[in-house]
Amino acid sequence: MKPKSNIKGVAKAAGVSPMTVSRYFNHPNKLSPESLERVEAAVKTLNYVPNNAARTLLRGNSGTLAFIGHVAHHFDYTILRGIEDHVYECNYLLFLCNADSARKKERHFITGLLKQRVDGIILNPSYNRDNLLVLAEHHVPTVVVDPKLPDIPFDVVRGDSYEAGYDLTKTLLGKGFKRIAFIGGPKGVTSLEQRLGGYTTAMKEASATPITQLGDYSRESGFNITTQLFSSRSPKIDCLIAANGLVARGILMALNTLGLNHPNDVAVAAFDATEEYFGLETPLAANMVQPAYDLGQCATQLLIERIQGFDGPPREKVLPFKLVTF
Amino acid sequence: MKPKSNIKGVAKAAGVSPMTVSRYFNHPNKLSPESLERVEAAVKTLNYVPNNAARTLLRGNSGTLAFIGHVAHHFDYTILRGIEDHVYECNYLLFLCNADSARKKERHFITGLLKQRVDGIILNPSYNRDNLLVLAEHHVPTVVVDPKLPDIPFDVVRGDSYEAGYDLTKTLLGKGFKRIAFIGGPKGVTSLEQRLGGYTTAMKEASATPITQLGDYSRESGFNITTQLFSSRSPKIDCLIAANGLVARGILMALNTLGLNHPNDVAVAAFDATEEYFGLETPLAANMVQPAYDLGQCATQLLIERIQGFDGPPREKVLPFKLVTF
DNA sequence: TTGTATGCGTTATCAA
DNA sequence: TTGATAACGCATACAA
Numbered sequence: 001m002k003p004k005s006n007i008k009g010v011a012k013a014a015g016v017s018p019m020t021v022s023r024y025f026n027h028p029n030k031l032s033p034e035s036l037e038r039v040e041a042a043v044k045t046l047n048y049v050p051n052n053a054a055r056t057l058l059r060g061n062s063g064t065l066a067f068i069g070h071v072a073h074h075f076d077y078t079i080l081r082g083i084e085d086h087v088y089e090c091n092y093l094l095f096l097c098n099a100d101s102a103r104k105k106e107r108h109f110i111t112g113l114l115k116q117r118v119d120g121i122i123l124n125p126s127y128n129r130d131n132l133l134v135l136a137e138h139h140v141p142t143v144v145v146d147p148k149l150p151d152i153p154f155d156v157v158r159g160d161s162y163e164a165g166y167d168l169t170k171t172l173l174g175k176g177f178k179r180i181a182f183i184g185g186p187k188g189v190t191s192l193e194q195r196l197g198g199y200t201t202a203m204k205e206a207s208a209t210p211i212t213q214l215g216d217y218s219r220e221s222g223f224n225i226t227t228q229l230f231s232s233r234s235p236k237i238d239c240l241i242a243a244n245g246l247v248a249r250g251i252l253m254a255l256n257t258l259g260l261n262h263p264n265d266v267a268v269a270a271f272d273a274t275e276e277y278f279g280l281e282t283p284l285a286a287n288m289v290q291p292a293y294d295l296g297q298c299a300t301q302l303l304i305e306r307i308q309g310f311d312g313p314p315r316e317k318v319l320p321f322k323l324v325t326f
Numbered sequence: 327m328k329p330k331s332n333i334k335g336v337a338k339a340a341g342v343s344p345m346t347v348s349r350y351f352n353h354p355n356k357l358s359p360e361s362l363e364r365v366e367a368a369v370k371t372l373n374y375v376p377n378n379a380a381r382t383l384l385r386g387n388s389g390t391l392a393f394i395g396h397v398a399h400h401f402d403y404t405i406l407r408g409i410e411d412h413v414y415e416c417n418y419l420l421f422l423c424n425a426d427s428a429r430k431k432e433r434h435f436i437t438g439l440l441k442q443r444v445d446g447i448i449l450n451p452s453y454n455r456d457n458l459l460v461l462a463e464h465h466v467p468t469v470v471v472d473p474k475l476p477d478i479p480f481d482v483v484r485g486d487s488y489e490a491g492y493d494l495t496k497t498l499l500g501k502g503f504k505r506i507a508f509i510g511g512p513k514g515v516t517s518l519e520q521r522l523g524g525y526t527t528a529m530k531e532a533s534a535t536p537i538t539q540l541g542d543y544s545r546e547s548g549f550n551i552t553t554q555l556f557s558s559r560s561p562k563i564d565c566l567i568a569a570n571g572l573v574a575r576g577i578l579m580a581l582n583t584l585g586l587n588h589p590n591d592v593a594v595a596a597f598d599a600t601e602e603y604f605g606l607e608t609p610l611a612a613n614m615v616q617p618a619y620d621l622g623q624c625a626t627q628l629l630i631e632r633i634q635g636f637d638g639p640p641r642e643k644v645l646p647f648k649l650v651t652f
Numbered sequence: 653t654t655g656t657a658t659g660c661g662t663t664a665t666c667a668a
Numbered sequence: 669t670t671g672a673t674a675a676c677g678c679a680t681a682c683a684a
Binding site: 047049050051052053054056057062063064067071077080081084088093094095096097098105108109111112113114115116117137138 | 373375376377378379380382383388389390393397403407410414419420421422423424431434435437438439440441442443463464
Binding site: 342344356382385 | 654655659660662
């Protein structure tokens, strides 16, 4: 019968006490060279891997983090990559929890993660305040990226949506466009309202009339709104701002169908239109992009500070958008 | 001093024994209605959440699965979604381990997951046989999706690449194309070699000469190969098969630069060109797509069967591609 | 249906 | 530098 692959078995094989083996993994510098060597050999022959469950039980933390969100667009995945890379550097493992913006699914994940004694959570879109409260009650360090709701009792990382809306509109006005419409995106979502605010302000400053047609973030939304917009009235609209890349795609399809040419008849600009969405033939008039990867990295950074004991009031990191061309 | 939020504290608050609380979570049907109610109340007031670490320690399994891979393209992410959804249904939590095809990173994740006593692993591209052996040594149930290497001692799920290559080529020949070239994709990778095999066979059956220019899966690869191909000689090539969506994009860019028109001068077809990569203006001549989501689901299914005790020899599931148009 | 005793693998604490 | 002991929270086996 071969010895069990636990700390005791290794200790016996190495001729030392279990504590020495434990120290081999946790404070190897506190061991004599001889002990070090003997334990190393025993570990190798027994193929021993420490059992994190025992450690978690004892210490109350598991060495794991989690991302709860709704990875639907390329933008979300880029945030996730930023998180992943930083999590990796900090030697944690990451749970991926795609809650699909469904309250029940999100709750399911939260419960599961609490059971696992996850050390911290990065939360992307959540429209549900009560799920956030559960996290607060259990004192799980939590950081929210790109929040959909205002007044959240956690650290928050987001893009500067107001400024982005303002700057994008200014840019377009500067290019000579006069009748600029804002298309798509869900009503009531903080970041979108802020972009809209920036757009509206910039338009008014230019004595232009804001034209907004909200919807959601889908291609269909862009397609339908555009189709309606150009068939109901005979608008003098010369530029459309898409709420995101998918909406832009829908807009382009609609213009195509309508026999209108981008950029000659109507120019299309967008927020967060990532490289993957656009071909060579139709560069956008302008494209204001959130630093998605940085958002992820920054969120992870804040989270780890919390885990390491930072106990100040909720922080808010606001990162600037970038004007991107391709 | 408030009672600790463990099974004992709940037991005391509910006036029952710890075992009754344990049963409340694991075999609630074996409790009297009264006990059930009292425990439920105590759990609620104490905000108690079971500690999975203790359970893992006792049972040896953690209720977690992991995906190790390299999520770079939309295709990979679709596989991941298939995995995620099935994992969710089966009530596991999923670790996301983006190893970026780096041997060292992959090994790091494997070690970490072993420590966590992960119940099973789904492995995507791995070019490293020794990492696979580590998994085998530790008897972690493992399933490989879309393997890059042949002869792997685990369950495997993959697309029928040979048939896909054959069928796609036949389709194009059937459309009247004669001089069809195969562009991009890395040499030595099983699935690509198989596509190539199918392509070659179909070409030979039609008494046509195969023309292949491998590279990798990047847009640059498609761009460069195409540029070279059409400047070095004056080919009578009338159709290009791109190894994937990014390569196709590169090809289209190159043709554009060369002043050649798709589909009139040279038609472009592809494998795995997903919706996101293409606009309205340039539908592909043909597009042979792996059922990525299904691959993920199937892999998860096989994995869970292994976890539940299935102990047969390695299985291989081969799913058919689909011819997709948009 | 309920309860008691025991042990899972590890590490904090204290002692040597 | 090393070791003995106890404790982390839970569920299995058994007893009542």
